[in-house]
Every structure is written in C-alpha cells, then in structure tokens.
Amino acid sequence: MVRPSMLLALGALATAAVACAPADNTASTAAPTAAASTACTKDQLKLINAGKLTIGTDKPAYEPWFKGDDPANGQGFESAVAYAVAGEMGFDRDEVQWSTIKFDTAFAPGAKKFDFDINQVSITPQRAGAVDFSKGYYTVKQAVVALKGSKVAGATTLDALKDVKIGVQVGTTAFSAVQQVVRPSSLPKVYNEQIDAVNALKNGQVDALVVDLPTAFYVTAAQVDNSAIVGQFSATGAEPEEFGLVMEKGSPLKSCVDKAIEALKSKGELAKIEQQWLGEAAGAPELK
Incomplete structure (x- = not known):
C-alpha cells in the first residue's frame, strides 16, 4: 500500500x-x-x-x-x-x-x-x-474512485465499468486487478506516479481511478474534491497484500x-x- x-x-x-x-x-x-x-x-x-x-x-x-x-x-x-x-x-x-x-x-x-x-x-x-x-x-482490496455525479459514480457492479476509461499507477496491484477482474473493453491508462493518475481524474482524462482501498480513502478525503469511492472488489492472481x-x-x-x-x-x-x-x-x- x-x-x-x-x-x-x-x-x-x-x-x-x-x-x-x-x-x-x-x-x-x-x-x-x-x-x-x-x-x-x-x-x-x-x-x-x-x-x-x-x-x-x-x-x-x-x-x-x-x-x-x-x-x-x-x-x-x-x-x-x-x-x-x-x-x-x-x-x-x-x-x-x-x-x-x-x-x-x-x-x-x-x-x-x-x-x-x-x-x-x-x-x-x-x-x-x-x-x-x-x-x-x-x-487489501481494490477500490474504484470517481467524481460525484459522473457516469461512473452510480455503478453498482463490475460490469458497469466495462466501457469506462480507467486510470492506474504503474507497478501496482491495481493494474493487474483491472485487467483480471474488471476486464474493461479498453486497456487502462497507466501513470508513473499516483499524483499523475489523480490529476488525470481531476482533468477528465479518465473516468475513474482504481487504487487499493486504503489509498482510495485518502484520495477522496485529501486529494480530489467532489470525489467518492464507487465501490471495492477483491483482486485475484498475485499474492495478496x-x-x-x-x-x-x-x-x-x-x-x-x-x-x-x-x-x-x-x-x-x-x-x-x-x-x-x-x-x-x-x-x-x-x-x-
């Protein structure tokens, strides 16, 4: 984390x-x-x-x-x-x-x-x-963060994320979780630093971020105004954190x-x- x-x-x-x-x-x-x-x-x-x-x-x-x-x-x-x-x-x-x-x-x-x-x-x-x-x-579970009122904010299932532009940080468990669990129709946008992914959400370059749940609490509390955790899900594959x-x-x-x-x-x-x-x-x- x-x-x-x-x-x-x-x-x-x-x-x-x-x-x-x-x-x-x-x-x-x-x-x-x-x-x-x-x-x-x-x-x-x-x-x-x-x-x-x-x-x-x-x-x-x-x-x-x-x-x-x-x-x-x-x-x-x-x-x-x-x-x-x-x-x-x-x-x-x-x-x-x-x-x-x-x-x-x-x-x-x-x-x-x-x-x-x-x-x-x-x-x-x-x-x-x-x-x-x-x-x-x-x-540790993964979480989806989006801006309140966005098309993603009301998602209640993983299927609702299939056509969503998702941002992730390189080298994190979130990247593999998106590929293996969410399986969106297009590859997630990958950023070198977490703050770059955060800024992409702020600027509308992505519709949602996938980060670990503890990080999601911080993103919504301190980094992105008017954002919310859409939901959480369990990752598969790699050894869990x-x-x-x-x-x-x-x-x-x-x-x-x-x-x-x-x-x-x-x-x-x-x-x-x-x-x-x-x-x-x-x-x-x-x-x-």
Missing part, C-alpha cells in the same frame, strides 16, 4: 490452556511441536507492562480505521480488530492501554514500547527482517497473537468487523 502520513467484537478466551509457543530448546534445528510449548493464558504472557496489553498506533488516528481520533473507543476497523484480538488473548477492555507510535517507527529495528502495533502496516519481506508480523488480519500486527523481533507473543487472529477468522469475526467498518458504512460497497 502507498500509505500517506495520516490515514467490537471481543472474543472469549477458553479457560483451558492451549499450546502456542516453543518451550523446549533440546533440538534447536527442529520445528517446535505441541508438546514443546507454553500456554497462551494471560498470566503467562510476557508483556511490556505487567497486567496490561499495550497496543501502539499513530496519531492522528484516521477514519475509517479509527473513529474520532480515539483508538480506545473500540470504533473503526482497526480499533475493533485490536480489541477483538485482545479479547481472544483474555484481556478485558480496561486491561488494554494505547501508546502513540509513529507509522515508520513501528517497523523500524529495535526494542518496542508496545506489545503489538496496529496501523495499516503491510507485511513485506523487508519489514519482516526488522520486526515480527502476525498473520494477516486484513487482505495483507496488513499485519507488528511486534518486536523475536516477540514471545507472536504465536499467541497468531492464534487469536486464526480464531477470529475461523469464527467469522474479522469478516464481520471488516463489513461493519470498511463496507457500506465507510462508503465503499462491494462491487460484484
């Missing part, structure tokens, strides 16, 4: 201990097994602040990821995800505390002042060399955080949170 410098459900934790982190170093080259593990119960977790789960994010905390610039209120996609993960790990809301962490500081090398950070951080091999990432909690929770390299919490995310996925809770905060309510309906 090209991330500009800007932009509730609580699960219950089983009382029985579950295996999730290695505890036996007798075979340093062997993969950890269920027998060689410690339990992910709250009182056994190694935390930055005893008895509290410390979660980092940037400030300002923008919508729709957070609401009212207040990560602690449980509203907005990432606030809701953070509290859901905390709940799966056994923490009540009053046992969660928030810490202000600049975006690029979160995944820089070194010790951290948080147990995990949530801030639309895409999982990349380069970043993973400096920090630990959880399993992905959000798979995912957001992950960031932890200090070698964090003893990683396996437990992963287990919490897997549980939320299997119960459908992450999908519900995404639908609530990144769908119709955020002005980004699904295009099918």
Whole structure:
C-alpha cells in the first residue's frame, strides 16, 4: 500500500490452556511441536507492562480505521480488530492501554514500547527482517474512485465499468486487478506516479481511478474534491497484500497473537468487523 502520513467484537478466551509457543530448546534445528510449548493464558504472557496489553498506533488516528481520533473507543476497523484480538488473548477492555507510535517507527529495528502495533502496516519481506508480523488480519482490496455525479459514480457492479476509461499507477496491484477482474473493453491508462493518475481524474482524462482501498480513502478525503469511492472488489492472481500486527523481533507473543487472529477468522469475526467498518458504512460497497 502507498500509505500517506495520516490515514467490537471481543472474543472469549477458553479457560483451558492451549499450546502456542516453543518451550523446549533440546533440538534447536527442529520445528517446535505441541508438546514443546507454553500456554497462551494471560498470566503467562510476557508483556511490556505487567497486567496490561499495550497496543501502539499513530496519531492522528484516521477514519475509517479509527473513529474520532480515539483508538480506545473500540470504533473503526482497526480499533475493533485490536480489541477483538485482545479479547481472544483474555484481556478485558480496561486491561488494554494505547501508546502513540509513529507509522515508520513501528517497523523500524529495535526494542518496542508496545506489545503489538496496529496501523495499516503491510507485511513485506523487508519489514519482516526488522520486526515480527502476525498473520494477516486484513487482505487489501481494490477500490474504484470517481467524481460525484459522473457516469461512473452510480455503478453498482463490475460490469458497469466495462466501457469506462480507467486510470492506474504503474507497478501496482491495481493494474493487474483491472485487467483480471474488471476486464474493461479498453486497456487502462497507466501513470508513473499516483499524483499523475489523480490529476488525470481531476482533468477528465479518465473516468475513474482504481487504487487499493486504503489509498482510495485518502484520495477522496485529501486529494480530489467532489470525489467518492464507487465501490471495492477483491483482486485475484498475485499474492495478496495483507496488513499485519507488528511486534518486536523475536516477540514471545507472536504465536499467541497468531492464534487469536486464526480464531477470529475461523469464527467469522474479522469478516464481520471488516463489513461493519470498511463496507457500506465507510462508503465503499462491494462491487460484484
């Protein structure tokens, strides 16, 4: 994701201990097994602040990821995800505390002042060399942006985009998504820089832009007046871009955080949170 410098459900934790982190170093080259593990119960977790789960994010905390610039209120996609993960790990809301962490500081090398950070951080091999990432909690979707009142603004299906002049930035997932999913009758217009594609929309050189959803929120909020997100859709083909929770390299919490995310996925809770905060309510309906 090209991330500009800007932009509730609580699960219950089983009382029985579950295996999730290695505890036996007798075979340093062997993969950890269920027998060689410690339990992910709250009182056994190694935390930055005893008895509290410390979660980092940037400030300002923008919508729709957070609401009212207040990560602690449980509203907005990432606030809701953070509290859901905390709940799966056994923490009540009053046992969660928030810490202000600049975006690029979160995944820089070194010790951290948080147990995990949530801030639309895409999982990349380069970043993973400096920090630990959880399993992905959000798979980035593509979005269509157009001027309000235009012929594209009222589109509700992908078929409605077949004869639309679409602009994309070169080298982005949007380009392949347009070709593989939208399949317009003419090739998209490709621009070297995102700002060039934005200007093309402003100047009427294209009818719509396709960008990743996080970027679309920024385009409509800060770059193109009188623009709106027409809708969003899932890309296919290339390995999807995912957001992950960031932890200090070698964090003893990683396996437990992963287990919490897997549980939320299997119960459908992450999908519900995404639908609530990144769908119709955020002005980004699904295009099918």
